[in-house]
Amino acid sequence: MLFRRLSLCLSLLLLLPLTALAKGFPHLEELADDGFRIGAEARLLGNGEPGETLGSLSPGQQLTPASVSKIYLAAAALDRFGPQHRFTTRLVGATEPDAAGVLHGDLILDGGGDPALTTExxxxxxxxxxxxxxREVTGRLVVSQWRFGPVSCLTVDRCEGQRRVDNAYSALLSSAAVNYGNWCVTVAPARTAGAPAVVTPCDGQRELVRIDNRIETKPADSGTQLSALRVTDGQGDVMRVDGQISTNAYPRQLYRTSSDPADQTGRTLMAMLEQAGIPVAGGHVTTTLEPPAGAHRLAAVDGKPLQELLLRTLNYSNNFMADTLTLDLATGARPSLTQGGDAIEAFAGRLPGHGPLRLDSGSGLTPENRTSAAGVNVLLEHMFRQPSLFPSFVAALQSPSNGVMRFIRRGPAIFQDHVMLKTGTLNQPVSVRAAAGYFRTLSGRWGVFSVLVNGTGSTPYLNWSMVLDRLSEDLATMIRAH
Structure with a gap:
């Protein structure tokens, strides 16, 4: 009789939904009741051996990670290049300048794939x-994006951005891009109310992009509301700015992605050469051809160290920087973004126990990206055990108590002060909220955690409070208990 009861209990247990068997995530698993697909895992890190699992909720389920994809990119880039690697941008010529300072022929900008190249x-x-x-160039300024660019768009935002765009995050990609692929204009009030606002380029007085100014100056303390739309017509890009600015307001800057980052670089550099008194007779063009093998290096600038690039990429979840670094990782001539993702997949494929992974981009903008909570934790543990790389890797994550993203400042103080994380957000085609990183217990032990929450076509709207409030309570319990 007892045996039959035990068998019946076991049979009923096996019939329970997988979420009902969840361990350690009692608050987070409430989202499953609304139909959300959830993968979660939290575990302590052992001394060379797998640590104790503190929480588990379908950890092997393949889900969209959104910008949590960027931690894969960061790990692969550190593994390939090292924390102190710098990308170099060069100016070269077929010849050296003559005694009078005349460069006969073209001046070529060799785009080095620096994801943080700026006007500075x-x-x-x-x-x-x-x-x-x-002192003079008789030929043209040639902007060479031979490493990669123009890069085929894989997301709706980037494809639409070739014609018109109202944001700064979906910039197109090129190895010769400057200022994260964005045009910038400064809006300042006129002296008198009723007059058009003063709109100028951020980088000097020369008009680098055409400006359609529809902003009106309003009386003091009237408030400032600005909008910007970059459209592209037969003559190139136009920044269409609208709204109002009060007479006592400080100048504001507006950023919108350009339709051709290499051409944007050419226009910007031409204006600087002109201001420096170095005329270029032939104007500027862009090319996908590599500079001649025997070209003379005339000037060069090294970018910021990779560890600083990754801090900016992950802290601000910069999609342009992430996907530029993804392309830097690719092998072969003129790679696609998917080929860059292949390079990251190959890196993760060498990690024992990781499991399946698909990354069509390192930014996470591509909703086709797939991984599991267990796989993310394998990556996090691998980086923890790389003493020369881990400091740069973990520094690129955010502490909820003082991170630049204010929306993560939620939950108990013990969560905010004992966690370093990266978040990911997508709203189309389904809602995605993801988070992954490290925690420290009260006894000082390290742990890793990953949470991937994906909606479906029938689930309600998903916001960060629904995920972070629950996750913070669950992790706080684990931190206190150990």
Missing amino acids: DLWRLVQRLHQAGV
């Missing part, structure tokens, strides 16, 4: 070109 870097290039004795 271009100014350094121009200064070093001047120091090299160049």
